[in-house]
Amino acid sequence: MDDKWIQNIRPRLTEYLKVFYIDDIISKKREITIDLDNVYKTELIEVMEFLEEFPNDGIELLEECYNDAYYSMNCEKPDVIITVKNIPEEFQCNLELQDLKSIHIGKLVEFDGKIKNAKKIVSGIKKLGLICTSCGEIRIKNIDNPFETSLENSCPRCAQNMYLLNDESKYVDYQEITLNPINKEFNSKSELILEQYVILENSPGIYSGVVKIIGIPYRKQNKKTGVFDIMVKGIYVEKIEDEK
Ligand SMILES: [Zn+2]
CATH class of the missing domain: 2.40.50.140 (Nucleic acid-binding proteins)
Structure with a gap:
């Protein structure tokens, strides 16, 4: 996700989030729902187009920019969950x-x-932290679907088993x-x-x-x-x- 387009949009999106989500940033709210219709109407059309085509990457981009906006105000890293609502009608994502x-x-x-x-409700891993007790290697992976995720992983450095590292994992x-x-x-x-x-x-x-x-x-x-x-x-x- 580091092509030129993303580099250009990143500061604009961060600025947008700082303005429209200032209350959430100040109150350190944990669950943030981004209003896509407003994103679209605030001349961030490309963000909406990107989200339509690559929603997983798009939400990651929103999260990174929100983190930057949050850091610039609170001087610390947030622990937030970003989701989206209100897809603009123009995008016709709606189906039966x-x-x-x-x-x-x-x-x-x-x-x-x-x-x-x-x-x-079950508590599922969203970010998986793993540690190799043989060589100390630590890996952190984003998990798309915890229902289809195996916790059995081998170390990329020494091929031994890796174990769940709770401090580095995130559950939702x-x-x-x-x-x-x-x-x-x-x-x-x-x-x-x-x-x-x-x-x-x-x-x-x-x-x-x-x-x-x-x-x-x-x-x-x-x-x-x-x-x-x-x-x-x-x-x-x-x-x-x-x-x-
Ligand atoms: Zn290892």
């Missing part, structure tokens, strides 16, 4: 749950669904939910009840009703066949209707 396809994998999407099933709340489509026309025509599985990152804990999800679809790991379920990592959830 039943229309989710391979083309959407790795992109930013937004859809509504009715909660069919929800599990209890994850929740698995299953959604059904809410499109009445689709549901009335279909004999089937479609289900979409979503892993909510940094979930507030949501158990019923109709929800809006902003997320990033991915292929579920499968070592046996050439077919992959399309799953969604949910980075933002909002309840839009209670269960009737």
